[in-house]
Amino acid sequence: MQPGREGEQSxxxxxxxxxxxxxxxxxxxxxxxxxxxxxxxxxxLFRVLPSVQTLLFSFYKVELLKDRLTFIGLDxxxxxxxxxxxxxxxxxxxxxxxxxxxxxxxxGLLLAVLFNAKFALKEFFKAxxxxxxxxxxxxxxxxxxxxYNPQFGIFNVLLRLVGLPGQPWLMxxxxxxxxxxxxxxxxxxxxxxxxxxxxxxxIPQQFYEAATIDGAGPVMRFRHVTIPLLAPTTTFxxxxxxxxxxxxxxxVFVLTGxxxxxxxxxxxxxxxxxxxxxxxxxxxxxxxxxxFLFILAVTILQYYYSRRYEVAY
Amino acid sequence: MRRASWFAVVLTVLFLTPAVVLAGAAKTITLxxxxxxxxxxxxxxxxxxxxxxxxxxxxxxxxxxxxxYDTMQQKxxxxxxxxxxxxxxxVDSSWLPGFLKEEMLExxxxxxxxxxxxxxxxxxxxxxxxxxxxxxxxxxYGIDVYGLTWNKTQFKDAGLDPEKPPKTWDxxxxxxxxxxxxxxxxxxxxxxxIRHVGHPHGVVHKHFWAIxxxxxxxxxxxxxxxxxxxxxxxxxxxxxxxxxxxxxxVDKSTSLxxxxxxxxxxxxxxxxxxxxxxxxxxRQPKEAPDLKWGMALPPVExxxxxxxxxxxxxxxxxxxxxxxxxxxxxxIEWLNSQEKDFELCKQYDASxxxxxxxEKEPFKSDPYDQGLKQMYPYGKxxxxxxxxxxxxxxxxxxxxxxxxxxxxxxxxxxEAQRQADKAIADAAK
Numbered sequence: 062m063q064p065g066r067e068g069e070q071s072x073x074x075x076x077x078x079x080x081x082x083x084x085x086x087x088x089x090x091x092x093x094x095x096x097x098x099x100x101x102x103x104x105x106l107f108r109v110l111p112s113v114q115t116l117l118f119s120f121y122k123v124e125l126l127k128d129r130l131t132f133i134g135l136d137x138x139x140x141x142x143x144x145x146x147x148x149x150x151x152x153x154x155x156x157x158x159x160x161x162x163x164x165x166x167x168x169g170l171l172l173a174v175l176f177n178a179k180f181a182l183k184e185f186f187k188a189x190x191x192x193x194x195x196x197x198x199x200x201x202x203x204x205x206x207x208x209y210n211p212q213f214g215i216f217n218v219l220l221r222l223v224g225l226p227g228q229p230w231l232m233x234x235x236x237x238x239x240x241x242x243x244x245x246x247x248x249x250x251x252x253x254x255x256x257x258x259x260x261x262x263x264i265p266q267q268f269y270e271a272a273t274i275d276g277a278g279p280v281m282r283f284r285h286v287t288i289p290l291l292a293p294t295t296t297f298x299x300x301x302x303x304x305x306x307x308x309x310x311x312x313v314f315v316l317t318g319x320x321x322x323x324x325x326x327x328x329x330x331x332x333x334x335x336x337x338x339x340x341x342x343x344x345x346x347x348x349x350x351x352x353f354l355f356i357l358a359v360t361i362l363q364y365y366y367s368r369r370y371e372v373a374y
Numbered sequence: 375m376r377r378a379s380w381f382a383v384v385l386t387v388l389f390l391t392p393a394v395v396l397a398g399a400a401k402t403i404t405l406x407x408x409x410x411x412x413x414x415x416x417x418x419x420x421x422x423x424x425x426x427x428x429x430x431x432x433x434x435x436x437x438x439x440x441x442x443y444d445t446m447q448q449k450x451x452x453x454x455x456x457x458x459x460x461x462x463x464x465v466d467s468s469w470l471p472g473f474l475k476e477e478m479l480e481x482x483x484x485x486x487x488x489x490x491x492x493x494x495x496x497x498x499x500x501x502x503x504x505x506x507x508x509x510x511x512x513x514x515y516g517i518d519v520y521g522l523t524w525n526k527t528q529f530k531d532a533g534l535d536p537e538k539p540p541k542t543w544d545x546x547x548x549x550x551x552x553x554x555x556x557x558x559x560x561x562x563x564x565x566x567x568i569r570h571v572g573h574p575h576g577v578v579h580k581h582f583w584a585i586x587x588x589x590x591x592x593x594x595x596x597x598x599x600x601x602x603x604x605x606x607x608x609x610x611x612x613x614x615x616x617x618x619x620x621x622x623x624v625d626k627s628t629s630l631x632x633x634x635x636x637x638x639x640x641x642x643x644x645x646x647x648x649x650x651x652x653x654x655x656x657r658q659p660k661e662a663p664d665l666k667w668g669m670a671l672p673p674v675e676x677x678x679x680x681x682x683x684x685x686x687x688x689x690x691x692x693x694x695x696x697x698x699x700x701x702x703x704x705x706i707e708w709l710n711s712q713e714k715d716f717e718l719c720k721q722y723d724a725s726x727x728x729x730x731x732x733e734k735e736p737f738k739s740d741p742y743d744q745g746l747k748q749m750y751p752y753g754k755x756x757x758x759x760x761x762x763x764x765x766x767x768x769x770x771x772x773x774x775x776x777x778x779x780x781x782x783x784x785x786x787x788x789e790a791q792r793q794a795d796k797a798i799a800d801a802a803k
Contacts, residue, residue, distance in 0.1 A: 122803070125455040126476045126695075145789060146771070211631035212643060226560060229631045232571055234778035314444075321571045321630075322774035322781075337448035339763050340476050341800070 112353075118346035125342060137347035147348065149323050150331040153238060157245075157327065158306040165246045166298050169253025170291070174283070176254065177261045187258075191251035198248065202315035205244050206231070209316075234324035237317050241325055244312055249305070253298055260294030261287070296367035300360055307356050328352050402435040403698045403705060406450065407464040409440035413688050414656035415514045416440075416464065418722055428708050434701050447472070454478055454695045461702035463511075463691045467501060467755065468575060470510060470689070471762040474599065475801055480692040480699060482509035486707070493712065497750035498727045501687045504758050505597050511689030512710040516724030518650040518686040519749050520583060522673065526666040528553055528563075528645040539646075539670040543617055546646075546673040550627035553645035565627035567635035567644030568618055570777050574770020575763075579684055580635065580649055581773055583672035584614035586682035586754060592765055593798070596757035600802040604765055604794030606772065607787040613675065615776050615783050622777060630778065640665065648672050650686070651749075652724075655742065671749055685753030764797020 119138070122131040141147055176187055193201060208215045209230035217227035230240045264287065272282045288295075310329040313319060319326035319334075328348060336345035407416045418424060425436040439460065441449055447469055453459040454476075465473070473479050482490070487509040491499050501513045526536035532552045540546040550565025569580040578585075578592075585592070590610025594603045605611075621628045632638045635647035636654060640662040651669045658665055671681040690706045692699055708714060712728045719726040725743050726732060737743045756762060772790035775781040781789070 124476065126451075126478050145793070146767075210633070227631070232630050232633055234774070234780050317571065318573050320574070320774055322778045323771055324778070324780070333448075334767075337451060338472065339797075340451065340472060 115346045115349050118343050119350045121343045123342035123346070125340075133343070137344050138351070140344065141347050141351065146323060146326065147328070147331055150319075150326045150328050153323075153325060154307060154309065154327045154329075156238060157242060157309055158303055160242050161245050161249070161306050162299060162302045164242075165249045165253050165302060166295065168246065168250055169298065170257050170295075172250065172254040173257030173261055174287075176258055187254075190254055193248045194251040196248075198311040199315050201248060202244065202312045206316055209240055231317050232321065234321045237321060237325045241309075241312055241316055244316065245306075245309070248312070249302065253302070256298055257291065257294055260291045264290045292367065296363065299367070300363050303359055303363065304356055307352065307359070400429065400433045400435040401698060401701060402437055403461040403701045405436060405438045405462040405464060405705070406441050406446070406460040407438060408443040408446055408466075410443060411653075411657065412443040413466075413518075414652050415516050415688055415722075415724065417656075418718070419464070425705075428705060432701070432704055432708075434704065436705060450693070451476070451478075454693050457695045459693045459695045461692065461696040461698045462705055463693055464514070464688055465511070465691055467513070467687050467689055468579075468762070468766070470504075470691075471599075471758055471760050471801075473691075474504075474510065474758075475760040478693055478695075479510045480694055480696070482511070483703075490710075493729065494727045495729050495732060495750070497685060497753055500753065501685055501755050505599070511691035512706055513687035513689050513727065515715055515719045515727050516652055516722070517727075518652055518684075519746055519753050520579070520648055520684040520686075521651040521669045521671060521749055522646060522648050523639060523651060523654050523667050523669045524646045525639070525642065525644075526668055528642075532645075536666075537668065539668060540673050542673050542677050543675050547617075547621060547625055547627065550621060550646065551625050554625075554627045556626075561626065561629045561631065562643065564629050564632055564638070564644050565625075565646060566621060567632045567638040567647045568628050568777070569635050569649070570630055570774060571633055574774065575766045577770040577773050578766050579686070581614065581618070582684040582754075582756075583648055583682060584617055585611050585769075586684075587672060587679065588613045588675050590614060591757075592769060592794075593757045593759055596754075596759075599758060599760055602759060602798055604768070604791055604798060606765075606769055606794050607791035611769075611787055612783050615773060615787070619776060619783070639667075651746065655723075669745060669749075671752055681752050683749065683753050685750070685755045759798060759801070761794070761798035761801035764801065765794040768793035768797065 118130075120132060120134060122133050122136075124130075172190060176183060176190075207213070211217055211227055211229050211232055214230070216230065220227055229236055231237050268286050268290065269282055272286050277285065308329055309327050310333065313325050313327050313330050314333075317325040319330050329352070332345040332348035332352075335341045335348065405419065407419045409416075411417065419438040419440070425438070429435055446465075450459060450463060450465070450473075470479075481487075484507070487502075487507055490509065490512065491503060491507060494502070497517065497519075498513055501517060502509050502511075504510055522539055524536075524539050529536040529549075532549075534549060534552060540549045546566070553563070553565035554561060555563035569577055571577075588610040590608055590613075591605045594605055618628065622630070632644060635644060636649050636657070638644035639647040639654070640657060642662070642665070654667065654669070658667065672683055674681050690709065692702045692706065696702050709718075710727075712730060715726050715728050716731045716734060718724070719731065720736065725746050726737055731737060732747065757765070759765065768790040771793075772781075772786040775786040776783050780786075
């Protein structure tokens with residue numbers, strides 16, 4: 062029985078003895094815990110426990126097959142900061158993040174604004190733009206690998222058709238990272254578009270009406286109404302995209318394997334190699350911890366900074 | 375009372391039935407191998423009849439499971455750590471130092487190793503012996519020997535003798551220039567295709583001939599497991615890297631726009647390439663049936679130098695964590711017996727390992743097999759150092775940096791030297 066519903070008599074809490082309320086309350090708490098127990102257990106088992114283990118491993122030399130852990134303090138972290146390959150991977154990861162996050166957020170917003178209008182086949186085009194998001198990254202990357210092929214790939218065929226020279230794309234240490242970024246923008250765009258679209262549709266119409274009455278044109282309305290009221294959505298997208306971008310792996314692994322000349326090596330790929338090709342699990346765990354701390358710091362920073370622009374309506 | 379006795383008998387029979395059934399059933403052992411055309415020999419495991427004779431003879435069922443090559447090392451290691459690994463592993467010899475570093479493999483019994491090493495040809499001894507007759511697995515037939523392959527038709531069209539490959543670096547550069555084709559300033563066919571992208575190990579494999587051909591090496595003692603010093607920042611390696619850099623920048627007879635030398639060669643857009651000849655042999659009938667090609671040892675720096683090329687193999691090994699070690703060794707010994715070596719090599723058109731089998735037809739007079747046999751004595755395997763993965767990563771990275779103009783030869787090799795020495799020291803700890 063829900064209190065306050067029409068046609069039903071509201072129970073008066075004061076009329077119950079205090080012990081009964083307490084018993085009911087504790088029973089509710091017990092039931093609540095019971096309901097969330099499977100999720101908490103699974104989350105603990107597959108998320109929290111490995112994370113704690115990774116933290117521990119980062120202070121050890123880990124020899125899994127020998128069942129041997131040797132405490133080495135901060136040695137893994139010290140080696141990490143003098144490791145040229147890790148430094149290169151960090152720079153590449155940051156370049157990737159700094160480029161892909163604003164570009165895909167901006168393009169996502171642009172598409173969302175377009176799809177917020179009414180036109181024929183809108184839902185179809187929306188599905189087309191969203192489809193890369195639901196495609197397996199590995200499968201899509203394999204297709205793009207062929208599209209980037211300097212001899213037979215579609216991109217160079219198109220370039221040659223318009224009289225431009227073919228590009229080496231993934232074969233060049235200067236173009237490989239931009240090529241991966243282009244792929245990633247294509248892959249993530251649909252998601253940002255949908256989130257922005259939801260944000261746009263949540264903005265009450267009266268703000269636009271009021272702005273129109275005040276004489277604001279479409280650009281002014283977009284600048285002074287839409288963008289500020291989308292701030293929470295933008296914050297979410299920026300944080301979410303940054304976290305994902307810092308963990309980039311699949312597309313790099315498939316498209317370039319980190320090459321040529323480490324030009325596309327990223328932190329997660331480097332830690333994968335340290336762990337599974339060189340079996341330096343402690344060192345890889347230290348890399349994972351550095352990445353975790355970085356993601357945490359960026360997220361906190363973005364969150365607090367963006368609170369300034371929070372709006373309520 | 376009588377009823378009770380009957381009841382007891384029925385119960386006993388029911389109790390024993392599962393044990394009797396299980397005792398009679400064949401034991402199943404697993405073998406993991408790489409899927410696809412990574413190595414010609416791995417494809418044989420897909421043949422359902424390959425193990426039927428063994429299964430019948432020993433009452434052991436063999437389950438061969440194909441794994442993705444790119445993640446195979448990772449899966450093997452994770453499975454070994456979880457104590458749920460295959461009984462037999464079919465692994466790339468270049469993975470062995472990493473596995474040995476983790477003490478993951480069972481050694482071949484001394485007596486068996488001794489018998490094997492005395493019965494097989496020298497190149498198989500080179501690939502099997504990990505110091506003082508110690509073996510960690512048996513190399514499969516049809517071993518990899520890296521060789522120069524060239525397109526005879528394109529040689530003829532360029533005015534070159536299709537039966538005479540380049541022997542020295544100067545000839546090599548000259549031939550490559552003549553064979554290169556350009557259209558509108560773009561190279562449409564390279565004289566020589568290089569491997570410059572992908573995993574750094576693959577890059578080193580395909581440039582090994584030039585590094586070792588100048589008298590260089592990757593490490594001071596190739597047969598030492600722990601410790602030692604990398605030999606990367608040396609005049610030999612510098613000369614080897616400069617050869618290709620000159621072909622890229624000065625001769626313009628090779629290009630970074632051609633990703634895979636073997637695919638480029640088979641597609642007719644590369645006239646020469648250096649890689650595993652066995653792979654070209656296996657792929658050519660399907661991918662380029664009209665291609666007329668030759669194979670020879672890679673060129674040397676100057677006339678009179680001894681050519682060097684890379685020998686590689688896939689090995690049958692048993693992990694320490696295997697549940698059915700005895701049966702795994704039984705299978706390996708059966709597959710690698712002299713009789714099976716002859717039978718399977720004949721069936722799959724591969725080169726044998728036993729000295730005695732080389733004396734038999736068709737291997738004795740087959741021109742391809744005899745061509746390989748002439749190349750084998752110049753083959754070297756990769757060093758066995760436990761830090762090999764790090765050495766290869768460092769060297770491969772340096773090669774890529776130089777060819778992609780990311781660094782000068784001196785700077786790239788100095789950095790690689792530091793990284794390789796660190797890898798050797800770390801692995802020795």
